[in-house]
Amino acid sequence: MTKILVVGGLTSIGRHLCLKIRREQIAERLCIVDKSLPQLSYLSREMEDAIVPCFIQGDMSKQDTVDKIFGMDDWDWVINFQSEIPYDQIDEIYQQGIYDLSMFVGEKAAQNRVKCFVQWSSMDVYESLSNKPSKEGDKLQPVTRNGKWKAKADTDLSRIPGLNVVIFRPSMVYGPHASFAYSAFSSPMGLNSVAVWVSLGLIHKYLGESMTITETGETRYVAAFISETVRRRLSMLQDGQSSGNPKLGSTIFQIPLIFVRVFSMALTIEQKHIVQFFQSVTGIEAGFLPPTDDFEAQMIDLVDEMNEYLLSTWNHMLRVAGIRATPVSPYLDNEFVRIRSFSIDGTKITRETGFEYTEKCLTFENALEALLDFEERGLWPRVLGQGQIVAASNDGNVPL
Numbered sequence: 543m544t545k546i547l548v549v550g551g552l553t554s555i556g557r558h559l560c561l562k563i564r565r566e567q568i569a570e571r572l573c574i575v576d577k578s579l580p581q582l583s584y585l586s587r588e589m590e591d592a593i594v595p596c597f598i599q600g601d602m603s604k605q606d607t608v609d610k611i612f613g614m615d616d617w618d619w620v621i622n623f624q625s626e627i628p629y630d631q632i633d634e635i636y637q638q639g640i641y642d643l644s645m646f647v648g649e650k651a652a653q654n655r656v657k658c659f660v661q662w663s664s665m666d667v668y669e670s671l672s673n674k675p676s677k678e679g680d681k682l683q684p685v686t687r688n689g690k691w692k693a694k695a696d697t698d699l700s701r702i703p704g705l706n707v708v709i710f711r712p713s714m715v716y717g718p719h720a721s722f723a724y725s726a727f728s729s730p731m732g733l734n735s736v737a738v739w740v741s742l743g744l745i746h747k748y749l750g751e752s753m754t755i756t757e758t759g760e761t762r763y764v765a766a767f768i769s770e771t772v773r774r775r776l777s778m779l780q781d782g783q784s785s786g787n788p789k790l791g792s793t794i795f796q797i798p799l800i801f802v803r804v805f806s807m808a809l810t811i812e813q814k815h816i817v818q819f820f821q822s823v824t825g826i827e828a829g830f831l832p833p834t835d836d837f838e839a840q841m842i843d844l845v846d847e848m849n850e851y852l853l854s855t856w857n858h859m860l861r862v863a864g865i866r867a868t869p870v871s872p873y874l875d876n877e878f879v880r881i882r883s884f885s886i887d888g889t890k891i892t893r894e895t896g897f898e899y900t901e902k903c904l905t906f907e908n909a910l911e912a913l914l915d916f917e918e919r920g921l922w923p924r925v926l927g928q929g930q931i932v933a934a935s936n937d938g939n940v941p942l
Contacts, residue, residue, distance in 0.1 A: 543570035545615055549602050549647055550623030551593060552576040552583045555662065555712075559621065564592035572596045575611055577625065584869065584919065603643040612650050620651045621660040624695075627688060629875035636691040644695040652705040659705055665713045665886050667693040675887035678711075686877050713886050741872040741922060743826055745855050750928030752827040825927075845874050862931045863923035870922050 551560045551574035563569050574596045576583075585593065600607040603625075625639030644661060651659045666689035668676040682693040696709050746753045852872045860868065916922050924932040 543568070544618045545569065545571045545573075546619045546621065547573045547575070547611065547617040548621045548623070549575050549643070550625060550662075551597070552578050552580060552585075553623040553626050553662075556621075556623040557583070557585060557589050557593065560596070561589050561592045564596070571615060573598060573611065573614065573617070575600045575602055575607075577601045584921070602647055603638045605646055608646045608650050612654055616654065617651075618657045619660065620647065620656050620658075621662070622647055623662045624692075629686065629688070629877035631687065633687055633691075636687050640688070640691040641695045641698075644699060648699045648702050648705055648707070652702050655704065657706065659699075659707045661696065661699055661707060661709045663692045663696050663709050663711045664689060665711055667696065667711065668886065677887045678890055688877075711886065713888070738872060738874070740916075741856065741870055742852065744922065744925045745852060745859070745872060747826045747925050747927065748859055748929065748931065749855065845876055849873055859923050859925070859931060862933065864933050865920060865923060868921045870916060 546563060546569040548556060548560055548563075550556050553576075556574075556576075560572065560574050563572055574593055575598050577600070579599060580590055580594050580597055598611065600611060602608055602611070622644060624643055627636055627639050648659060648661075665676070666686050667682045667684050668680060668689075669683040669685065682697070684690040684693050699705065699707050699709070743753060852874075856872050860866075917924055926932060
């Protein structure tokens with residue numbers, strides 16, 4: 543069996559991977575390191591039971607912490623999820639939480655001759671609004687600071703002598719039991735942009751208003767579910783382990799939309815289909831307003847005004863529902879609203895590894911599972927209609 547070190551094990555996908563490793567007894571020893579604490583990370587009970595016995599709190603962007611963790615055992619696999627950092631932070635925060643952490647861990651892994659180093663990257667290393675799906679070898683042209691430092695980490699990790707590295711770049715990620723570090727369905731359009739958009743929908747439902755989306759119905763995203771992503775990663779690593787020599791080399795694989803199960807890598811989802819799910823879940827009408835040439839400048843001007851209005855309403859809704867604390871917020875970051883469309887080609891991993899998907903399409907049931915998870919954990923209010931919220935205390939309708 544294998545000794546596995548997971549860095550960033552409390553992140554949205556990290557927690558699912560750790561649960562699967564424990565549940566299927568894949569590792570002889572599992573060490574989970576994260577700067578955060580499990581008790582503050584909104585884990586499910588099953589995840590908490592799986593993660594806590596293997597957990598060590600530590601900041602892996604510090605060399606002394608890296609030396610300590612690698613001194614504990616001879617790790618076979620090192621899987622790096624880095625830090626989940628919100629949008630609109632200064633460069634120094636991304637550099638430390640993404641680049642410095644990745645390089646410290648990657649260099650130490652090479653020195654210790656780990657069998658495989660897995661780097662969890664992002665689709666936003668590519669250009670937004672590309673007219674065709676980006677492939678692994680395409681030019682890196684990040685549109686966010688997060689993407690900038692992930693692109694640099696990907697490039698420099700691939701240059702470390704002796705490091706057997708595989709890089710995963712996901713597109714949309716969504717599913718239950720997510721973390722909420724990103725203000726945005728864990729990627730620009732990942733687990734928590736779901737939370738942003740649906741919380742916006744709940745606000746409009748509560749106010750009895752329709753919602754307008756500044757895109758066209760043909761805006762494309764490519765997507766996949768979380769447990770499927772986890773299954774894909776482990777199957778590759780186990781395949782390498784059984785042969786005695788991982789067949790990964792210095793390799794990059796892209797993963798379209800992720801829900802913690804996954805859709806066909808080649809599946810392209812248009813905005814109009816996502817909006818159909820959105821309307822089904824929230825019960826409000828949503829229309830499109832095609833963006834103009836000065837869309838970005840207009841949105842930046844509006845964001846502060848929108849946030850003041852939306853947050854005031856959201857806080858009122860939370861009080862009515864009796865929710866004292868939640869990490870979910872409709873807050874819109876300037877960087878987030880500038881991200882318009884992403885489409886990546888995720889077929890390489892199926893061609894080169896033989897991996898097959900168990901879920902071939904986006905379903906209402908999968909989408910609803912993630913949203914009901916938020917509601918069941920008491921992280922956002924249940925809105926019945928205009929001015930009506932189910933209060934947590936008496937399960938009755940409370941008017942505005």
